[in-house]
């Protein structure tokens with residue numbers, strides 16, 4: 368049994384300032400062949416989960432073809448999207464025929480002129496392999512699932528944790544279902560239900576209510592006879608596309624009605640709890656007062672508006688400016704600023720510098736902050752973290768990176784590439800021990816929790832402005848469905 372593994376992972380924020388150009392994709396890495404195995408096999412990503420099926424199942428060969436993963440940012444340019452899809456499709460043709468195809472994709476990719484970029488890839492893969500070769504995909508919990516995706520897939524599984532710590536397990540489950548499909552042990556039927564419903568970022572944690580209860584409903588549906596898999600998909604609200612929103616997927620053996628009923632029941636449960644999907648974060652000053660007053664640290668301030676994992680640039684200074692104004696010291700954080708990194712590298716470790724940091728992208732993410740301080744480290748920004756982190760990633764590359772301790776008590780990790788705050792090692796890399804930091808500002812909402820919850824005295828969701836603001840009323844949508852909850856609060860919907 369020969370199974371191809373290929374795909375791209377891109378969560379596209381249509382409100383983000385930086386597009387995913389072909390250069391950006393190349394910098395992130397468009398990997399081919401065995402190089403994919405080298406980079407991902409030891410991780411806990413969905414790619415690793417697919418590859419693990421090859422090791423587990425007798426007589427199954429997993430063949431990695433092309434894989435590209437990029438930090439969430441704006442939509443791909445049409446040049447980048449065409450380049451990626453063309454290369455993927457060409458490798459499928461060259462190396463075929465196939466018994467099955469496995470796609471480790473995100474599900475919220477958007478390209479210029481192509482609002483459903485994942486659907487476009489899946490449709491074109493189907494065009495190559497034909498109707499009889501099963502295709503399976505594993506999606507991120509933040510996928511905006513389209514009818515096109517489902518129409519051309521045989522099997523789909525979705526991460527069911529946020530932070531995402533089950534990518535590997537979901538991919539392995541998908542591969543097992545695909546293997547059983549190829550051996551004609553099952554004949555999967557898919558159902559997709561898409562109520563007009565979005566969930567705000569502050570209510571997306573899967574260990575918290577209301578999401579924990581909703582996932583419990585999905586797990587009980589999954590236990591019914593004939594049901595192979597049931598997924599809650601939170602959706603990605605920062606994409607102005609028709610598919611934006613929550614969705615519910617079920618896979619059943621041979622029976623459309625069983626699949627549809629399972630997906631309907633979970634969707635109905637979600638709709639009934641929709642008022643709980645609206646939540647608010649804590650204002651910046653209040654969050655800083657709480658952090659400063661805490662008896663023990665570190666208090667982790669989750670900078671929602673500059674959530675790099677949702678497509679923000681990582682150089683927001685709103686919290687830094689407020690901390691300076693309020694006299695809060697002992698604050699450590701990452702900040703994307705390649706210009707400042709160069710200045711620090713020139714000064715060298717131990718050198719004193721006066722410079723502006725952050726706030727370079729646009730006004731939504733704040734203005735530059737003038738600082739004076741000492742360079743504490745200069746590194747290539749590469750490190751490994753074998754502990755559980757969001758998405759199961761193990762190898763990180765933040766580009767040239769510098770540590771800067773400012774005279775007013777901030778420890779800044781200045782990076783060349785935008786990187787979400789996922790790992791304690793991001794601080795240790797520049798000699799800062801995160802356990803000893805009174806306050807850590809993390810550029811993320813749920814994703815930092817896997818790495819930082821073990822040491823945090825408290826985590827506070829902070830209502831900062833930006834291209835990933837918790838307040839969805841700050842975004843202008845032209846393409847989303849209308850009416851839709853919570854944008855139009857009186858929206859009506861009922862399951863079939």
Ligand SMILES: [Zn+2]
Nearest residue numbers: 507508509531
């Ligand atoms: Zn996600």
